[in-house]
Amino acid sequence: MSWMPGAFGAGRHGKPRKADPRKRKRPTGKLLKADVCSAFFYVSKSMNDLDQLVQDAHADFAGAVTPADLENAKARYLGKAGRLTELLKALGALSPEQKKARGASINAAKQQVEAALNARRQALADAELEAQLKAEALDVTLPGRSRDVGGLHPVSRTMERIEQIFGSMGFDVADGPEIETDWMSFTALNNPENHPARSMQDTFYVDMKDGEGRWLNLRPHTSPMQVRYARAHAKKYAGMNPMPEIRVIAPGRTYRVDSDATHSPMFHQCEGLWLGENVSFKDLKVIFTDFFRNFFETDDLDLRFRPSFFPFTEPSAEVDIAFGHGPLKGKWLEVAGSGQVHPNVVRNFGLDPERYIGFAFGMGPDRLAMLRYGVNDLRLFFEGDLRFLSQFK
Numbered sequence: 001m002s003w004m005p006g007a008f009g010a011g012r013h014g015k016p017r018k019a020d021p022r023k024r025k026r027p028t029g030k031l032l033k034a035d036v037c038s039a040f041f042y043v044s045k046s047m048n049d050l051d052q053l054v055q056d057a058h059a060d061f062a063g064a065v066t067p068a069d070l071e072n073a074k075a076r077y078l079g080k081a082g083r084l085t086e087l088l089k090a091l092g093a094l095s096p097e098q099k100k101a102r103g104a105s106i107n108a109a110k111q112q113v114e115a116a117l118n119a120r121r122q123a124l125a126d127a128e129l130e131a132q133l134k135a136e137a138l139d140v141t142l143p144g145r146s147r148d149v150g151g152l153h154p155v156s157r158t159m160e161r162i163e164q165i166f167g168s169m170g171f172d173v174a175d176g177p178e179i180e181t182d183w184m185s186f187t188a189l190n191n192p193e194n195h196p197a198r199s200m201q202d203t204f205y206v207d208m209k210d211g212e213g214r215w216l217n218l219r220p221h222t223s224p225m226q227v228r229y230a231r232a233h234a235k236k237y238a239g240m241n242p243m244p245e246i247r248v249i250a251p252g253r254t255y256r257v258d259s260d261a262t263h264s265p266m267f268h269q270c271e272g273l274w275l276g277e278n279v280s281f282k283d284l285k286v287i288f289t290d291f292f293r294n295f296f297e298t299d300d301l302d303l304r305f306r307p308s309f310f311p312f313t314e315p316s317a318e319v320d321i322a323f324g325h326g327p328l329k330g331k332w333l334e335v336a337g338s339g340q341v342h343p344n345v346v347r348n349f350g351l352d353p354e355r356y357i358g359f360a361f362g363m364g365p366d367r368l369a370m371l372r373y374g375v376n377d378l379r380l381f382f383e384g385d386l387r388f389l390s391q392f393k
C-alpha cells in the first residue's frame with residue numbers, strides 16, 4: 001500500500017470533523033482553502049478507514065470456515081447495508097471533487113475486499129474438494145468383488161438326469177397341473193372310495209370343488225399326469241390300429257401331509273408308464289436295471305423286486321437296489337414302486353385292458369439325490385441354505 005496508517009488524518013488533524021452540509025450543497029466553483037483542507041481530511045480519513053475496512057474484511061473472511069459463513073461475511077461489506085455500500089451511499093453528499101477522490105479510494109478498497117473474498121472462496125472450495133476426495137478415496141489395492149457362478153439345485157440336477165436317461169430310452173416327458181380333481185388323483189387309479197390316501201390326514205385339499213362337486217386336491221403323486229397323458233394319447237390315436245405304445249415319465253412336485261427328516265410336505269416324484277400290446281415285467285426289469293446303473297454310474301449294482309401292493313397295479317413290486325462297493329455296500333435300499341397296470345386303470349385311460357398291457361412305476365428324485373450325493377436329511381434340500389446348496393455346482 002502506498003499510504004501508511006496515520007500518515008494523514010485523525011492523528012494529525014485531531015478529531016475528524018463531519019463535512020459541512022452547506023458547503024457540500026454549494027454549486028461548484030473555485031476551490032476554497034477550506035475545501036482543499038477538507039478534501040485532504042477526507043482522503044486521509046478514508047485511507048485509514050478503508051485500510052481498516054480492508055483489514056477487517058481479510059480477518060472476517062479468514063474466519064469464515066464454511067461457504068455460508070463467507071457469504072454472511074461478504075454481506076457485511078458488500079451487501080445492501082454493508083460497510084462499503086454505506087460508504088458509497090455517503091458519496092452522494094460530497095462535492096464532485098471530493099466524490100472523485102473518495103470514490104476512487106472506496107473502489108480501490110472494494111477491489112481489495114473482492115479479491116480477498118474470491119481468494120477465500122477459492123480456498124474454501126479447494127478445502128471442500130480436498131475433503132471430498134479424501135472421504136471418497138478408493139483403495140485401488142483392494143481385491144475386486146467377484147460374481148459367483150450359481151448352480152442348479154441338487155434335486156433339479158437329479159430330475160434332469162432322470163429325464164435324460166429315460167429320454168434316451170424313448171420315454172416322453174410330461175408335465176401337468178399341481179391342483180387336481182379327485183377323479184384324476186384317486187378314482188382313475190383304482191383307489192376305492194374309502195382308501196386312506198383320500199383322507200385329510202394324507203392329502204392336502206384346496207377350498208374349491210370340481211365338476212363332480214368333490215374337493216380339489218394338491219397332486220398327491222404324479223400319476224394324474226400319466227392318466228391325462230394316456231387318455232390324450234388314446235384319443236389322439238383312436239383310429240390307429242395298433243395304437244403306438246405309450247412311453248412316458250411324469251416328473252414333478254407332489255404334496256402329502258407329512259414332515260420329518262425323511263418326509264417333506266412337498267416332495268418330488270417321477271412316475272413312468274409303458275403300455276403296449278406286448279409289454280411285460282421283463283421289460284420293466286430291463287429298463288430299471290439300465291436306469292439305476294446309468295443313474296449311479298456303476299454296473300456294480302444289483303436290483304431285486306419284492307412283491308407289494310398298490311391299488312393301481314397288479315401284480316405290484318417294490319424295487320430295491322444294492323451297491324457292490326462304497327459306504328452302502330451290500331445294503332438293500334428301497335428306491336421305487338412298480339407293477340403291471342391294473343385293468344381298471346387301463347380302462348380309465350380309455351383303452352381295452354384285454355389288448356393293452358404294460359407297467360408303471362414311481363420313484364422319488366429327492367431320495368435318489370440323497371443317495372447320489374450322500375445327503376442324510378431330506379429337509380436340507382428345501383431350506384435354501386447356501387452353505388449346503390453351494391456345494392452343488
Ligand code: 2NL
Nearest residue numbers: 223226227312337338360361362363
Ligand atoms: C411309489 C409307488 C408307483 C405307479 C407309481 C402308476 C401310474 C399309473 C398307473 C399305474 Cl398312471 N401306476 N404309478 C405305479 C406303481 C408304483 O409308485 O412307491 N412311488 C414312490
